[in-house]
Structures are given as structure tokens and as C-alpha cells.
Amino acid sequence: MGQQKNTRSLILLLQKTIAMKEKLEAFERLLVIMDELRAQCPWDSKQTLESLRYLTIEEVYELSDAILEADLKEVEKELGDLFLHLVFYAKIGEEKAAFNVGTVLNGICDKLVRRHPHIYGDVKVNGEEDVKNNWEKIKLAEGRKSVLGGVPNSLPAMVKAHRIQEKARGVGFDWENVSQVWEKVMEELGELQKEVNGNGNDRSREDEFGDLLFALINYARFIGVNPEDALERTNRKFIRRFRYIEDQADLHGKALSSMSLQEMEEFWQLAKKLEGKSA
Numbered sequence: 001m002g003q004q005k006n007t008r009s010l011i012l013l014l015q016k017t018i019a020m021k022e023k024l025e026a027f028e029r030l031l032v033i034m035d036e037l038r039a040q041c042p043w044d045s046k047q048t049l050e051s052l053r054y055l056t057i058e059e060v061y062e063l064s065d066a067i068l069e070a071d072l073k074e075v076e077k078e079l080g081d082l083f084l085h086l087v088f089y090a091k092i093g094e095e096k097a098a099f100n101v102g103t104v105l106n107g108i109c110d111k112l113v114r115r116h117p118h119i120y121g122d123v124k125v126n127g128e129e130d131v132k133n134n135w136e137k138i139k140l141a142e143g144r145k146s147v148l149g150g151v152p153n154s155l156p157a158m159v160k161a162h163r164i165q166e167k168a169r170g171v172g173f174d175w176e177n178v179s180q181v182w183e184k185v186m187e188e189l190g191e192l193q194k195e196v197n198g199n200g201n202d203r204s205r206e207d208e209f210g211d212l213l214f215a216l217i218n219y220a221r222f223i224g225v226n227p228e229d230a231l232e233r234t235n236r237k238f239i240r241r242f243r244y245i246e247d248q249a250d251l252h253g254k255a256l257s258s259m260s261l262q263e264m265e266e267f268w269q270l271a272k273k274l275e276g277k278s279a
Helices: 002-040 042-046 049-068 072-095 101-114 128-141 157-170 178-197 202-222 227-251 261-275
Strands: none
Touching: 002 042, 002 072, 049 072, 049 227, 072 101, 128 157, 157 202, 157 227, 178 202, 202 227, 227 261
């Protein structure tokens, strides 16, 4: 029995070794191709960190689309595109004698070991919240001047708000329970209504609307909802249903602009019914 167990263990180890070898060979192949493209392709040879930046952002959004659509084949494809961009940046860094793939990968490995003392040290944690809290504290100990210093300025506002709140929570600055957050949402809604009903100026209405959004994003975090994903799903739902109205208008030989609101609402309700949704 013991011999069979040892044999199975050896087989599993061999399988893992072969799989790791295949992955390393694939990564090495990409590095070689990158060297060749940089040396021989007129387009690739002219690219800079700056020229790649917007293309990389586009690739990240394409990956996001694939994830939201639960299209794993497309996720695989977009991950490949991102790997290309990361290797591209590393190659340019190597040419500038600033960094290379090796220093980049060793840097992230060192950081992961350093920020997981519950795995590579003797720190004890009781769950993911402890892990996140330790992560933020370790970053401060490493020399980061502000807990919020790692939030990129160019993030979309909703994503930025969510990250700001997560990072503040990491050092204990957060509401104690979800009911408090909901009370804050209602408070901010009341303040916005007061500004609107009291004929407040554009800036005051904007400020109060921003406060309400921030509170709602906080509430989403407390109930385990990613607000960016939630809004994007609603965007897609609206587009899908509105296109159904357009299709139906076309089938009935009508211009959308000539239809009454009631007619459009009837098609909207039919679209929801066809989806089996009530929202």
C-alpha cells in the first residue's frame, strides 16, 4: 500500500515537472520572439513605453469585457495580448539598462514573500481581512507615505472610490456594520434632495451627488458587490433591451423617433419578459 502511494506521488511530481517545463518553454519562446520583433519589425522597433501605454489600457478593457461575458477562450486570448505587452515593456527597460524581465519577476516575487508573512514567516491570520490589513501595514512600513498613495490618479472615478475605501479599511478606518453605511446613503440622498429642491447651484448639486455615489459604492462594498461590474452589467442590460426596441420598431416599419413613449415602454417590457427578468 505504501509503495503504491509513493508511486502515485512520484507520478504527480513528474506530471507537475513536465507541466512547469512546458510553461517555462512557452515563456522563453515569447521572450525570443520579442527580441526578434524588436530587432527586425519596423513597427515593433519604434515603440516606446509611452506609445504602448494606451494600447495596454485597451487590452485590459478587452480582458475585462471577456471576463464579464464569461468567455474563457477570449480571456485566454486577451491574457496572451497582455503578456506580450508586459514582455514588451521589460524589453524596452532592458534596452535602457533600467530593468529587465528577470529583475521585474524577482521584484514581484520578493514583494509577495515580504507581504505574506503568514505564509513565509510566523505571522498568524484569521482570514482574508487580516491578510489585507497586514498588506497595507507592510506597505507603510516599506516607506509608502500614505495608505492611499497606491491608488492611481488615472483610475476611473468609480473604481478609484472603491479602492480608496478598501485601502482605508485596511488600516481600520471604516464603518462598523452595513446598517451604518445604509444610514449614510439615506443621509446623502436627503442632502442631495435638499440641494435640488432648494435650487442649489450646479457645484453644490454636483458635490452632493458625488457624496451619494461615494456612499453607495461604500454600501456595495459592504454587501459584497463590485460597483463597477454591477453598473457595467446594467449598462449591457439596457443596451440589449434598447436594441430590442430598435429591432421591433424596424420590424413594424416605424422610425424610433416617431414612436410614443408608451409604445417603446411596451417593447421594453416585452424584452424583459423574453429575458425572464422583472428588473
